[in-house]
Amino acid sequence: MPPEQLVEPTVIPQPQTIKVTKNQAAIIGNDVTIEFDKEDKALATAVQHLERWLTGQRLDPTPSGQKAAKIRIRIVDSLEQQEAYRLLVNKNGVNISASDATGVFYGIQSLIQLSEPWEIMRTRLLKLPMAFIQDKPAFSYRGMHLDVGRHMFPVESVKSYIDMLARYKMNRFHWHLTEDQGWRIEIKQYPKLQEVAAYRKETLKGHYSDQPHQFDGKRYGGFYTQEEVKEIVRYAQERFITVIPEIELPGHAQAAIAAYPELGCTGKPVEVATKWGIFEDVYCPSEETFTFLENVLTEVMALFPSEYIHIGGDECPKTQWEQSELCQQIIGEEGLKDEHELQSWFIQRIERFLNSKGRQIIGWDEILEGGLAPNATVMSWRGEAGGIEAAKQGHDVVMTPTTYCYFDYYQSNHPDEPLAIGGYLPLDKVYNYYPVPEELSEEEAKHILGAQGNVWTEYIPTPSKLQYMAYPRMQALSEVVWTGKKKPGYSNFVKRLSHHLKWMEKEGINAANHIYDVDLKVVGGQGAPLRISVSNAAEEGRFAVTKAPATGNADFPYTEPFEPESGMYTVQGYVKGVKTGRPATLQFEGHLAAGQKLTLESKPHPKYNGGQPQVVLNGVNGSDERYGDSEWLGFEGEDFVGTIEWEKLQLLNSASLRFFHGPGQWIYVPESVKISTWDETVQTWKAIGSSTVKAPDGKIATVEIDLGSVRTSKLRVEIRNHGKIEAGKQGAGHEAWLFVDEIRID
Structure with missing residues (x-):
């Protein structure tokens, strides 16, 4: 046998x-x-x-x-x-x-x-x-986060979330309980937190970048009673999960200030926020504020036995502090250098209070600014730099970078994907993360406790959508933090995951099952021939290709990557003869620069195709709605400076460039574009076309530049970033993002 x-x-x-x-x-x-x-x-x-x-x-x-x-x-x-x-x-x-x-x-x-x-x-x-x-686990901290400030979820939904964490051996539930848009935990000493701060009069409709803003006109809110909190904490404990509460300070405090205006620096009444973003009404560091926060945290500690109390510490605008007599007086009396050190002083005072009660603070990586509180643990979300810095200082770190751990980002390029905040974080990228940066020594690496997936809920209003956005990316992260370097590889994971997706479907869990979706993309470039590649994550089935307009055979089976012609390609996957997974479409438009070599002098951000400059010369436009798909090249505060080269002279007549505009995500069209050609006679670059760029009514700006029928083998493209974001706008004072799409040369 x-x-x-x-x-x-x-x-x-x-x-x-x-x-x-x-x-x-x-x-x-x-x-x-x-x-x-x-x-x-x-x-x-x-x-x-x-x-x-x-x-x-x-x-x-x-x-x-x-x-x-x-x-x-x-x-x-x-x-x-x-x-x-x-x-x-x-x-x-x-x-x-x-x-x-x-x-x-x-x-x-x-x-x-x-x-x-x-x-x-x-x-x-x-x-x-x-x-x-x-x-045994590779990391001691294996976490998932849930924001209930923007949208809250019934107790049974929170329990279901905890059940899923337990099934996959996650051991921390980070519960984000307070926000500008709503205060979600009952504090008995301050009833206005329940009466006022827990409710907003209406909610933003659509995406923040959609202009003008529109609202639904419906009052929204609620809070978890202390009895409900106890029930959830007990439920988690029975599943060997520690619940870490987050009470945001000193920023993201507008809801609390709406209830108690004396906690702010202006004393003026404000509303609970009705749209998303960062708001200038933050806690003023007065004795009245500290009394309030200590009383709130005392009630919180009575409900949560967790050693860690999360105090937020992120995205705290300093405008009101700069104008506050009290803040300037404290800066002078305490010998502080600026408002950043005032924030550190604020957090350190809260830390001393929590330490006196036997607790430790954990906060977002902004708590590094102005000096880190002595015993603080850092959650590194703005990339890994904050975590690296904290670990080198001897502080414990939980890695949660947006690039790998933000599950409110889009997880697929498919047009059917529901509205998300932006970005692009597919399942394989989560799975291939490793939380210990190479920059750390063996001793410093011991401070990396693990990693956490974050689920912010601006665009997640229902339990069903929460499940869709969290699973199966949570399952991928569970293997990252449990198995560590011994992970057997993404293909192996997907084979096992297929069974779990069936399991979740039978349980009525709305997981995102995309492993059979068609992945259709252009590969090659940088001087190599362009090809269209077709696959799916499951590595299973066959694919049928349809091209329009038809040139020759319009319908054919996919066998290997093939050379594209201009037109629309549609591909459907089949398993055992049955349509399986969502089809994909790709519009390819060839041009003289498609597939040619591009050398960048400026450095794009690694999480937006930083290592693949050829995506702006591959004949495919990026999404009109999402800057995070695989066709956009992102630069944080940097100009785009690049050289396109051909093997022989080309007659070039025009250039067309596309840019993304999303002020709500700190993304702005560039100030200007300049294109130059190499002048062999004087061995220098000679400008042959330029244009300023106006902000579009929508999200896409297209710039057309006449190149004057120049014959050359080398072009230099310079795109000047918007620069610092102006006061009064989202991200004021920060460097703007620049997103560049296809650079078409004809």
Whole structure:
């Protein structure tokens, strides 16, 4: 007989060691017995999840003549690392041994996944393969965040979110509870937080960049009572998850100031914010403010046993502080250099209060500005630079850079994707992240506690959309922080994920199932021939290509990357003859510079195709709505300066350039464009065309430049960034972003 074809286990996150030696070893019926130390309360809590899950399977008794299986669970000293476990399945049943009750809980999660619950045997019995798992987490902090300030979610939805975190061995739930647009936690000493701060009169419709702003005219809000908070904290604890509350300060405080205007610097009444962004009404560092915050935090600490209390610390405009007599007086009396040091002084005072209560602060990387509070832990969100700096200073760090960890970003380029804040973060990019930067020494790297996925909810109003945006990117991140460098690779992950997506679908969870969507793109360039490539993440099925307008064969099967002609390509995937996944379309328009070599003197941002300058010379326009897709090149505060080269002389008549305009995301069209040609006679660049750029009514600005029928083999393109964002606009004082799309030369 041929050897048995072993079924690949589909556990996520991938265990450090997993071996399957036989497809069927143990049969589990409803008469299974679970042996464990019932006096150990934490252990009993872990085992309850297994008992509840087994009951939910509605199993039949073990067939007569077969011995009922046993599941033996115990705590052992040999597994020294916290949360570690060992799982063994043989013909007699299951053995789970762990370093602590949390490890037992994680062993149970792996056991549930190993049993393939989506394929219960027809006789209502569970089959378990003969397997051995030895496992422990790569990082101690494995987190997910949820913003309920912009949109809040029912208690049952929050519990469902926690259930998903637990299933994939995440152990921190960062609950963002206060915002400009709403205060979401009951504070008994300050009833106006519930009466005023928890409600806004209306909410922005569409995207912030859509002008003019329109509103729905509907009052929105609510808050979690302290009893509901206790219920959620208890629910998370039973799943070995710590809830970290966030009370934003000194910025993102407009809702609180709407309730208590004396907390602000102007004393003037303000409204709870009705649109998204950054607002200048921030806490004033008065004794009245500190009394308020200490009283609020005292009630918060009574509800949350977490060692960490998150204090925010991000995006705090200093305009009102600059104009405040009190703030300037404090700066002088305390010997502070500026308002940034005043923010640090503010945060350090809050830190001393929390430290006196046995708690630690954690905050966004802006808390580095003006000097980091002595015992603070940093969440690095504006890239990894803040985390690197904090780790080098000896502070603990949780990595949560927008590039890899912001799950409010678009996850697909497909036109059917629901509205998102912007950006582009596909599943594979999340999976391929590693939280420890190469710049850190071995000793400094010890300060990287792990990573966290963030879900900001400006454009996530419902539980269903929350699930769509969070899953399966959360599952990918779970493998990043649990398995670490031993991750088996994205293709392996996707194969396992396909089973979990079926599982979630049966449970009614609205996960984003895009693994069969067609990925259609132009590859090559930089002097190499351009080709159209077709694939999907599942690496499964076949693809049918349709081209319009038709030149020759308009419909053909895809077999390998092919040379494009100008026109629209549409590709549909098929698995076993059935249409599977969403189709993709691509409009290719050839031009004289398409595929040619482009050398950049300026440095684009790495998260917006920084390593692929050829995307602006590939014959494909970027999205009219999303600056984060794979066709846009982004520059933060930098000009675009690049040289296009041909192997031989070309007759060039015109240039056409596209730019994105989104002031709400700090993105502005450039000031000007200049194009020059190389003058061999004097060995210098000679300008042959230029144009200023006007802000468009919509999101796309197109600039046409007459090149005067020049014959050359080299062009220099200079695009001057907008510069600093003006006062009164979103991101005032920050360098503007410049987004460049196709540079068409004819």
